[in-house]
């Protein structure tokens with residue numbers, strides 16, 4: 222394979238984090254190489270829920286008013302959600318009623334198509350090269366460059382983006398603070414007319430404060446799965462598969478929806494490295510983004526928005542380094558502060574909410590009761606969460 226050995230920026234991992242970084246750097250005159258160990262398009266176990274932060278960051282990444290998300294056909298707009306509480310109370314919220322929405326509050330996508338679409342938007346630039354099925358190993362830092370092996374061949378870059386996701390994180394002890402999720406695509410699921418554009422969350426006692434999700438997709442498909450914060454799950458994770466089938470067969474609400482449904486893909490699992498305060502996001506000329514930096518939202522398990530945002534932030538930092546020809550340790554390590562300032566406060570707050578709700582399930586029940594009965598409370602809470610996830614102010 223032809224791997225010319227030098228570039229300005231090497232991006233390792235072609236998920237949303239690495240690709241957002243590349244989109245930020247695109248057209249700025251830098252030579253960029255993107256590596257992924259898998260053949261593309263590739264599947265990635267994921268619910269494919271894009272929230273407000275993902276939407277706003279994609280808008281920032283859209284060059285010349287060519288809105289990336291507008292031009293992606295495989296998306297399903299989301300304008301509300303349904304929650305079933307551990308006491309089996311069901312609430313349905315349409316955010317359309319509370320806000321004059323100029324755009325959906327979220328979308329669902331199939332990651333196989335979505336990541337491939339982002340990549341496709343990069344490859345029309347001759348300064349950007351993509352190397353699929355190329356595993357990067359042995360990254361060695363030097364004062365003025367980084368050396369690494371790409372499928373065994375020695376390469377050099379001025380800066381490296383570690384966008385390798387969760388696979389490469391070696392500190393297994395961190396997993397006690399992470400979440401685990403299993404997911405599958407499902408066809409022939411029964412959805413009421415008003416459920417086609419809603420996310421559904423089922424909180425059940427065994428996995429609470431985790432949940433079972435149903436995310437509608439286009440073409441009669443849905444993405445379903447279980448999200449389980451490890452710290453609060455006392456059984457073995459091996460039980461989750463069994464619990465998944467038990468739930469869709471015997472929970473009265475779910476069994477009705479799944480009566481004629483069948484799995485359209487194998488159940489797949491994966492870790493979600495939940496964000497925790499004071500992470501380390503850079504080492505010399507290597508900047509971490511997305512899951513590799515442990516940036517998944519501790520409350521809802523959303524990682525795509527933070528992956529895109531951190532990739533964009535890293536891209537802006539790199540541009541500044543090249544524009545000012547400043548590759549000093551002091552400047553590069555200030556990326557740590559930028560990511561800390563962007564996420565730390567939010568992570569702390571959201572961990573606290575999960576901890577509180579896990580100890581006080583009655584408060585969780587009451588909260589949804591009030592959300593359902595009090596317009597003012599609902600508007601206040603939704604506005605708070607929507608604005609706290611707004612990325613248009615960041616980066």
Ligand SMILES: Cc1cc2nc3c(=O)[nH]c(=O)nc-3n(C[C@H](O)[C@H](O)[C@H](O)COP(=O)(O)OP(=O)(O)OC[C@H]3O[C@@H](n4cnc5c(N)ncnc54)[C@H](O)[C@@H]3O)c2cc1C
Pocket residue numbers: 233234235236237238239256257258259263265266267268269270271272355356357358384385386387388389402403404446489490491492493510511512513517522523524525526528
């Ligand atoms: C079951 C499940 C459901 C989820 N549902 C949602 C959801 O609905 N909404 C949401 O926002 N988030 C969800 N997440 C989280 C979300 O999937 C991740 O946060 C997101 O994919 C992170 O993006 P990333 O670019 O950091 O990493 P990834 O998307 O994991 O990409 C990393 C890439 O790096 C490549 N790579 C790894 N090592 C190497 C190497 N050495 N050399 C070359 N390439 C390498 C991999 O092949 C991969 O393509 C879910 C996660 C799981 C596990």
